[in-house]
Amino acid sequence: xxxxxxxxxxxxxxxxxxxxxxxxxxxxxxxxxxxxxxxxxxxxxxxxxxxxxxxxxxxxxxxxxxxxxxxxxxxxxxxxxxxxxxxxxxxxxxxxxxxxxxxxxxxxxxxxxxxxxxxxxxxxxxxxxxxxxxxxxxxxxxxxxxxxxxxxxxxxxxxxxxxxxxxxxxxxxxxxxxxxxxxxxxxxxxxxxxxxxxxxxxxxxxxxxxxxxxxxxxxxxxxxxxxxxxxxxxxxxxxxxxxxxxxxxxxxxxxxxxxxxxxxxxxxxxxxxxxxxxxxxxxxxxxxxxxxxxxxxxxxxxxxxxxxxxxxxxxxxxxxxxxxxxxxxxxxxxxxxx
Amino acid sequence: xxxxxxxxxxxxxxxxxxxxxxxxxxxxxxxxxxxxxxxxxxxxxxxxxxxxxxxxxxxxxxxxxxxxxxxxxxxxxxxxxxxxxxxxxxxxxxxxxxxxxxxxxxxxxxxxxxxxxxxxxxxxxxxxxxxxxxxxxxxxxxxxxxxxxxxxxxxxxxxxxxxxxxxxxxxxxxxxxxxxxxxxxxxxxxxxxxxxxxxxxxxxxxxxxxxxxxxxxxxxxxxxxxxxxxxxxxxxxxxxxxxxxxxxxxxxxxxxxxxxxxxxxxxxxxxxxxxxxxxxxxxxxxxxxxxxxxxxxxxxxxxxxxxxxxxxxxxxxxxxxxxxxxxxxxxxxxxxxx
DNA sequence: ATGAAAGCGCTAACAA
DNA sequence: TTGTTAGCGCTTTCAT
Numbered sequence: 001x002x003x004x005x006x007x008x009x010x011x012x013x014x015x016x017x018x019x020x021x022x023x024x025x026x027x028x029x030x031x032x033x034x035x036x037x038x039x040x041x042x043x044x045x046x047x048x049x050x051x052x053x054x055x056x057x058x059x060x061x062x063x064x065x066x067x068x069x070x071x072x073x074x075x076x077x078x079x080x081x082x083x084x085x086x087x088x089x090x091x092x093x094x095x096x097x098x099x100x101x102x103x104x105x106x107x108x109x110x111x112x113x114x115x116x117x118x119x120x121x122x123x124x125x126x127x128x129x130x131x132x133x134x135x136x137x138x139x140x141x142x143x144x145x146x147x148x149x150x151x152x153x154x155x156x157x158x159x160x161x162x163x164x165x166x167x168x169x170x171x172x173x174x175x176x177x178x179x180x181x182x183x184x185x186x187x188x189x190x191x192x193x194x195x196x197x198x199x200x201x202x203x204x205x206x207x208x209x210x211x212x213x214x215x216x217x218x219x220x221x222x223x224x225x226x227x228x229x230x231x232x233x234x235x236x237x238x239x240x241x242x243x244x245x246x247x248x249x250x251x252x253x254x255x256x257x258x259x260x261x262x263x264x265x266x267x268x269x270x271x272x273x274x275x276x277x278x279x280x281x282x283x284x285x286x287x288x289x290x291x292x293x294x295x296x297x298x299x300x301x302x303x304x305x306x307x308x309x310x311x312x313x314x315x316x317x318x319x320x321x322x323x324x325x326x327x328x329x330x331x332x333x334x335x336x337x338x
Numbered sequence: 339x340x341x342x343x344x345x346x347x348x349x350x351x352x353x354x355x356x357x358x359x360x361x362x363x364x365x366x367x368x369x370x371x372x373x374x375x376x377x378x379x380x381x382x383x384x385x386x387x388x389x390x391x392x393x394x395x396x397x398x399x400x401x402x403x404x405x406x407x408x409x410x411x412x413x414x415x416x417x418x419x420x421x422x423x424x425x426x427x428x429x430x431x432x433x434x435x436x437x438x439x440x441x442x443x444x445x446x447x448x449x450x451x452x453x454x455x456x457x458x459x460x461x462x463x464x465x466x467x468x469x470x471x472x473x474x475x476x477x478x479x480x481x482x483x484x485x486x487x488x489x490x491x492x493x494x495x496x497x498x499x500x501x502x503x504x505x506x507x508x509x510x511x512x513x514x515x516x517x518x519x520x521x522x523x524x525x526x527x528x529x530x531x532x533x534x535x536x537x538x539x540x541x542x543x544x545x546x547x548x549x550x551x552x553x554x555x556x557x558x559x560x561x562x563x564x565x566x567x568x569x570x571x572x573x574x575x576x577x578x579x580x581x582x583x584x585x586x587x588x589x590x591x592x593x594x595x596x597x598x599x600x601x602x603x604x605x606x607x608x609x610x611x612x613x614x615x616x617x618x619x620x621x622x623x624x625x626x627x628x629x630x631x632x633x634x635x636x637x638x639x640x641x642x643x644x645x646x647x648x649x650x651x652x653x654x655x656x657x658x659x660x661x662x663x664x665x666x667x668x669x670x671x672x673x674x675x676x
Numbered sequence: 677a678t679g680a681a682a683g684c685g686c687t688a689a690c691a692a
Numbered sequence: 693t694t695g696t697t698a699g700c701g702c703t704t705t706c707a708t
Contacts, residue, residue, distance in 0.1 A: 115386055
């Protein structure tokens with residue numbers, strides 16, 4: 001590896017001391033004449049300052065750490081976009097790690113971020129990483145947990161999440177309003193946020209005199225599991241004499257899988273069954289899918305701002321969901337039919 | 339910000355010198371007894387070593403830098419996945435920056451990566467960044483340019499790309515084989531790689547006695563432009579008495595836009611017009627879209643491997659495209675019709 | 677096997 | 693305004 005030009009060499013070339021070069025670079029008090037000599041040396045030698053050393057001195061990097069569970073989900077994509085925009089506006093880079101839902105890697109990844117002395121940390125990891133995150137926040141690194149709650153957060157640890165119960169209520173109101181009466185729901189695992197969405201859905205349905213029996217609820221980790229879950233839901237409900245006329249998916253991650261299972265079954269949406277899912281994405285409009293949306297870009301921005309501003313205490317920022325009605329939940333041509 | 343525990347404090351706590359702690363941490367020669375005393379101190383004090391300082395000493399970070407143009411494209415998503423997997427296997431983190439197609443930011447971002455002394459750099463930026471990348475490679479940082487060529491690369495600068503001409507030929511053969519005769523094509527800007535795809539398409543069509551007139555070719559930067567381009571293509575061809583019976587999109591970025599323009603026009607795929615696009619994505623199967631695929635995950639892996647292995651010279655790795663036939667290019671019900 | 681001391685590239689006191 | 697000096701937290705000779 002070619003030897004790097006150091007501040008000392010620039011100093012020698014410009015005929016000044018290293019301290020003076022540092023001052024020129026960081027806007028200290030220097031003569032215009034000296035400054036121009038230094039800049040000349042900088043460009044002559046193609047000097048690229050070492051951000052690592054600077055950070056060592058500052059005790060902290062200017063980089064923002066991000067540990068995500070699932071890059072491929074549209075929600076996370078927009079989240080990253082929001083984070084990245086704020087980072088760019090602050091001259092920060094983003095140190096990124098994707099865990100691909102491998103929980104056992106998450107803690108190690110967070111530890112690495114800590115070792116790199118990131119300026120702040122934004123995560124969507126599971127609660128098995130809580131202890132590590134807590135220590136990081138207590139150590140003075142602002143942390144933001146996205147998409148879930150955090151029990152008894154220390155100062156410097158913030159959460160950003162959706163009003164999950166409201167999302168469920170929104171779903172319930174929409175479906176009930178369109179005359180759907182027998183609803184099945186597929187969730188992503190049985191994490192708290194997912195459960196709150198289902199709870200909201202259940203309460204909302206109850207207000208309309210509709211029930212959501214436990215057997216009409218299934219959770220899946222993988223796409224394959226989701227497809228099987230849909231089939232089981234469909235068959236189970238029919239077996240109980242309550243064939244489903246709507247299926248709800250509480251996560252954008254499994255939208256494709258649920259949709260595939262439905263159409264693979266030969267069901268027509270919305271005639272045979274209504275389909276309501278979560279998180280908007282580029283194809284949703286073309287496919288005519290009704291979706292619950294989260295302001296994910298805005299959530300990313302807020303997360304990064306919390307890191308950058310590092311307010312005192314522990315913020316719990318809750319965003320409200322919205323619903324974009326499209327054809328997939330229209331009143332069916334044959335209401336009540338299977 | 340709480341004071342961080344340093345190696346010196348661990349040393350004091352364990353009753354040894356800092357050098358010994360360092361040896362324990364990095365696998366030097368130490369007594370088992372000393373080692374266990376040190377580890378005890380490490381966990382007692384919750385010591386998190388400073389990766390920044392380590393890197394300063396090593397002259398280089400262990401992080402891999404990635405500058406991407408467009409996170410939202412499925413191609414880049416899989417590319418990142420491949421990079422991230424290799425990075426994880428090597429204990430590296432990925433420093434990530436998305437330029438959102440803002441060319442003027444790209445050079446600055448690359449400069450920042452250089453300042454952070456990344457172990458290597460992977461970019462999908464435009465050729466206005468070439469000078470900066472070249473200097474980085476010459477300075478000893480392995481660089482990988484993805485999805486395009488690089489003129490006269492120095493040692494340590496590698497390229498990874500698709501055989502674009504072959505992609506075009508694949509498209510031509512497929513469409514000609516299905517009886518399509520009047521083809522229009524939408525590209526992403528007029529970058530060299532896109533031009534090569536069109537050239538391959540044109541040559542391939544010629545082999546089947548078909549022409550691809552310049553007027554049947556349009557390039558777009560944004561989705562809106564793409565939609566307009568499709569309309570113009572459709573109208574122009576009809577005006578020339580050669581109504582299109584197939585439309586090709588050479589970039590995954592604009593697939594939605596082209597598809598929307600087509601269906602928005604009231605055209606049925608593939609009866610009225612065949613649609614062939616680039617880059618597979620989760621919904622392509624559900625929508626029945628025929629696509630040209632690139633092994634994007636594998637390309638990401640290779641890119642990261644080139645960074646990690648840093649072979650001498652300058653590699654130019656070319657991957658072959660494939661075609662996944664689906665309904666969108668089936669022989670239309672009314673062949674030759676508009 | 678261990679410690680003392682030097683130094684990685686930079687910044688920030690302190691003098692001059 | 694500028695240079696000298698002393699670190700930042702760590703690794704690595706070189707002695708012992």
